Amino acid sequence: MAASRRHLAIASFLALVSLACFAFPMYVIRPFRHQGPQELAVALALKQFGPWLSLLCVAGATILAGLIWKRSKGRWIRVGAVCAALVSGLGAYLSRVNVYELMFHPIDAPAFEAANAARVDADDMVISVRLQRDARAYPIREMGYHHIVNDTVGGEPIVATY
Numbered sequence: 001m002a003a004s005r006r007h008l009a010i011a012s013f014l015a016l017v018s019l020a021c022f023a024f025p026m027y028v029i030r031p032f033r034h035q036g037p038q039e040l041a042v043a044l045a046l047k048q049f050g051p052w053l054s055l056l057c058v059a060g061a062t063i064l065a066g067l068i069w070k071r072s073k074g075r076w077i078r079v080g081a082v083c084a085a086l087v088s089g090l091g092a093y094l095s096r097v098n099v100y101e102l103m104f105h106p107i108d109a110p111a112f113e114a115a116n117a118a119r120v121d122a123d124d125m126v127i128s129v130r131l132q133r134d135a136r137a138y139p140i141r142e143m144g145y146h147h148i149v150n151d152t153v154g155g156e157p158i159v160a161t162y
Contacts, residue, residue: 004072011064011084018057018091021050026099031144054092061088106148112136127160129153136160 028035028043035043046053065081072078115137120126126137131154138149143162151158 004068004074004077007064007068008077008080008084011061011068011081011088014057014061014064015084015087015091018054018061018088018095020091021046021054021057022091022094022097025050032141050095051092054088054095058085058088058092061085104145104147106150107146108150110136110138110149110151127162129158129160131156131158138162 025043025047028039029047061081062085065085068081069078118137120137120139125140127140127143128135128137129151130136134154136151136153138160140162143149143160147162149160151160
């Protein structure tokens with residue numbers, strides 16, 4: 001019984017490591033948040049090596065779940081082992097999804113309002129474009145989440161990016 005609990009603790013740890021391979025880079029690399037050089041380096045390393053590390057975690061948690069299933073008669077220990085294996089699988093899946101592409105999708109049909117009606121704070125930064133007699137201002141606060149705006153200014157197609 002003590003071995004099963006120890007195996008469950010290790011499988012749970014592997015599940016947390018697998019989830020961390022997704023969650024830590026997601027937390028650190030997000031818009032409008034200061035990133036320290038060391039935490040950014042760790043986040044980028046996890047972004048690169050996390051998918052492989054999470055696969056190792058899935059393999060380990062699955063093997064441990066199998067051992068627990070065979071050796072233990074306790075229902076809750078078995079359920080915990082299966083949950084740990086499933087959570088580690090979820091972490092492995094999420095570490096392979098490029099959530100930044102999902103979050104930072106381009107704006108293909110921007111909506112505009114007159115400058116005097118726009119709700120932009122005085123200290124908000126904007127990217128401004130003027131072509132011929134047309135002008136546009138793209139708030140950095142909005143661009144931080146989309147990064148790309150496809151637009152037409154002065155009859156010319158443009159891409160504004162941040």
